[in-house]
Amino acid sequence: MSARKVLADIKRDLEPFVGDKIRLRANRGRKKVIEKTGVLESTYPNIFVIRLEEKQVERRVTFSYADILTDAVQLTVFRGDEDINIKSRSC
Secondary structure, three states, X not given: OOHHHHHHHHHHHHHHHOOOXXXXXXXXXXXXXXXXXXXXXXXXXXXXXXXXXXXXXXXXXXXXXXXXXXXXXXXEEEEOOEEEEEOOOOO
16 A cells, blocks of 8 residues: 555545544654644645644644654544544554
C-alpha cells in the first residue's frame, strides 16, 4: 500500500468528524506531551485544523496526516456516549 493512499485513508476517516469535539494528545518531543480538548475545524489535502479553547483565547493548531500515521498525534472523538479513537492503518 502506497504512502499516499494511507494518508488519503486517514483524511477520509477524519472528514465525518469535522465539527465534533475531540481530545488531542500530541507528542512534541523531549518528553513534552500536550493533551487538549477542542473541535476538529476542517480538513485540507495535507493538513487538518483543530480549534482549541484555552481560558479566554481561541487558538488553532494544524497537524499533518503523517503525524497520525507516526503516532505523534492521537485523536479521540466524542460522539454521544461513545469515544472513537482515530488510528492509522499500518502499511
